[in-house]
Amino acid sequence: MIHNFNAGPSILPKVVFEEAAQAVLNYNNTGLSILELGHRTPTFQAVMDEARALLKELMQLDDDHEVLFLHGGASTQFMQVPMNLLDDKDTAAYADTGVWGTKAIKEARLFGKVEVVCSGKESNYTGIPKDFAVPNDVKYFHITTNNTIYGSQWQKIPVTSNVMVADMSSDILSRVMDFNAFGLIYAGAQKNIGAAGVNVVVVNKNILGKIKRVIPTIMDYRNHIKEGSMLNTPPVFAVYVCMLTLRWLKEQGGVSAIEKINNQKAALLYGAIDESHLFKGTVAVEDRSKMNVCFVMNDPELEIPFLNFAKENGIVGIKGHRLVGGFRASLYNALPLSSVQVLVDVMKAFGNKH
Numbered sequence: 001m002i003h004n005f006n007a008g009p010s011i012l013p014k015v016v017f018e019e020a021a022q023a024v025l026n027y028n029n030t031g032l033s034i035l036e037l038g039h040r041t042p043t044f045q046a047v048m049d050e051a052r053a054l055l056k057e058l059m060q061l062d063d064d065h066e067v068l069f070l071h072g073g074a075s076t077q078f079m080q081v082p083m084n085l086l087d088d089k090d091t092a093a094y095a096d097t098g099v100w101g102t103k104a105i106k107e108a109r110l111f112g113k114v115e116v117v118c119s120g121k122e123s124n125y126t127g128i129p130k131d132f133a134v135p136n137d138v139k140y141f142h143i144t145t146n147n148t149i150y151g152s153q154w155q156k157i158p159v160t161s162n163v164m165v166a167d168m169s170s171d172i173l174s175r176v177m178d179f180n181a182f183g184l185i186y187a188g189a190q191k192n193i194g195a196a197g198v199n200v201v202v203v204n205k206n207i208l209g210k211i212k213r214v215i216p217t218i219m220d221y222r223n224h225i226k227e228g229s230m231l232n233t234p235p236v237f238a239v240y241v242c243m244l245t246l247r248w249l250k251e252q253g254g255v256s257a258i259e260k261i262n263n264q265k266a267a268l269l270y271g272a273i274d275e276s277h278l279f280k281g282t283v284a285v286e287d288r289s290k291m292n293v294c295f296v297m298n299d300p301e302l303e304i305p306f307l308n309f310a311k312e313n314g315i316v317g318i319k320g321h322r323l324v325g326g327f328r329a330s331l332y333n334a335l336p337l338s339s340v341q342v343l344v345d346v347m348k349a350f351g352n353k354h
């Protein structure tokens with residue numbers, strides 16, 4: 001049995017793999033593969049409609065918030081957000097809490113002014129900055145809710161009077177949140193929502209159309225809203241996998257139910273790290289991510305032997321990002337508590353030998 005802790009693309013529910021595999025061979029007894037269906041057929045339209053409706057339901061979105069499925073991954077949103085919301089002379093505020101936030105800042109600077117209101121850079125991104133203020137006159141305030149690479153997470157979303165924009169790629173739908181409080185949310189699907197190749201964007205339509213810039217057709221969120229994410233050919237298979245994963249999440253009891261399990265998984269693993277004489281966490285305790293658990297060993301010489309020992313026991317995907325080193329165990333929604341238990345047992349067994 002394999003326990004998959006990959007950071008992304010990452011584990012999805014087994015039923016999703018099974019249904020997706022079947023759909024590739026024969027979708028819903030149509031005699032056709034999901035891969036050869038026209039995107040404007042009623043058959044695929046039903047998939048898109050259900051995916052959108054499930055996301056609206058699971059996030060409890062109000063009627064002002066539109067759900068889009070777009071191409072290009074979260075990295076495209078680093079550019080598409082400022083292109084739609086920021087004029088040349090405007091300023092946007094950004095929180096710099098890690099690699100992804102830094103990349104978002106770089107792209108925003110191509111479209112307007114950026115004020116970095118807080119940064120974890122000085123402390124090597126080992127926590128979430130605390131004391132900072134966001135000016136009232138900025139067009140929006142951008143945060144990365146979970147820092148996939150460094151393993152930190154905003155436990156409390158900073159409430160400001162600004163339009164809030166969030167990159168939620170690695171913790172969307174993992175915890176209850178007032179999603180309606182955001183002007184715009186984006187997330188690459190390949191961590192908590194589905195397969196790589198599609199990007200979820202949730203946008204309050206009232207924040208659009210406020211700038212003077214001419215926006216290329218395919219980059220303008222309003223066109224995608226008008227066309228129901230079918231302005232051009234959508235990534236049909238990726239949208240289908242999202243739909244299956246969202247169905248699964250609803251069956252589990254939705255976001256609040258999965259949050260309880262996510263809390264148990266994180267508590268179990270951090271508990272084992274803190275108890276152990278071999279391992280230590282890399283992030284300030286109060287800012288620890290419940291999705292990406294980063295840790296190192298007190299004796300770096302033991303890291304490769306531990307990695308090998310874990311591999312022998314079916315554990316994959318725990319090698320840390322090269323910027324942090326050590327280990328990163330990603331505990332996304334689809335990862336069962338039992339897999340975390342196996343990892344913890346393996347850590348203890350290794351500890352008994354060293």
Ligand SMILES: *Cc1c(COP(=O)(O)O)cnc(C)c1O
Nearest residue numbers: 073074075100148167169170188
């Ligand atoms: C993975 C990730 C991205 C990049 O996503 P792509 O789909 O590869 O562009 C951006 N932001 C965060 C927080 C991520 O975890």
